[in-house]
Amino acid sequence: MFDFGFWELVVVGLVALLVVGPERLPRLAREVGRWVGKIKQFVTSVRSDIEQEIKADELRRMLEDQEKEIHRLKTMMEDTEQDLRREVHQAQDKAESAAREAGARSGEHTSPGETPAKARDD
Template sequence: MFDIGFWELTVIAIVALLVVGPEKLPRVARSAGLWVGKARRFVSSVKADIDRELAADELKKALAKQAESTGLHEIIEETRKSIQPDESPSVKREQGTATIPNKPAASTKAEEPSAAITSKSNDSNSQ
């Protein structure tokens, strides 16, 4: 904090010895030491308070930034919308179900296993 060397301290000690006298010098030195200790503790507590305030401000800014960003739910909804294909005008809505013209009707459950067997046999033939 202060740049006080050995010679400066020696000069201060000699002046204090001449002004106060040898009998009162120990009491004065003790009380000066107590005052210096109190000053250091005060400065330390002020620094700690400032650091806490800065940390609280940084936390408030981080929370505000997080509150401004889109929420997880909104991100999920945007992703879900981007994955789902857009409905074209050729899709007709009838009673809550979508039908696409020029597309064969869905196969029944009895037909599905045979279609799967046929596709497996086609795959093995092509190899």
């Protein structure tokens, strides 16, 4: 947190010993240690909360991206289904028209009492 070297701490300790005195210095050191511990705990708690919020935000973004992808895939599937239905319908129409055409051709060459094989032989 703070960048204090050994000599800076020695100077602070000597000044505290001169100002506070040897009788009250241990109590002051305990109080300072307690406050430093509380500050470290607070900073750790805030850092943890921020990290949790960042993770939650990332998860929300990932969920939104996945929902967009799912929507895109559903749309693609619906389009494919419509295309397949259209193609099946067109194939059925072609098959029906081919069957009608074949029936019409075979009806042109045969008379009511003849079979199609006999008409072709003639």
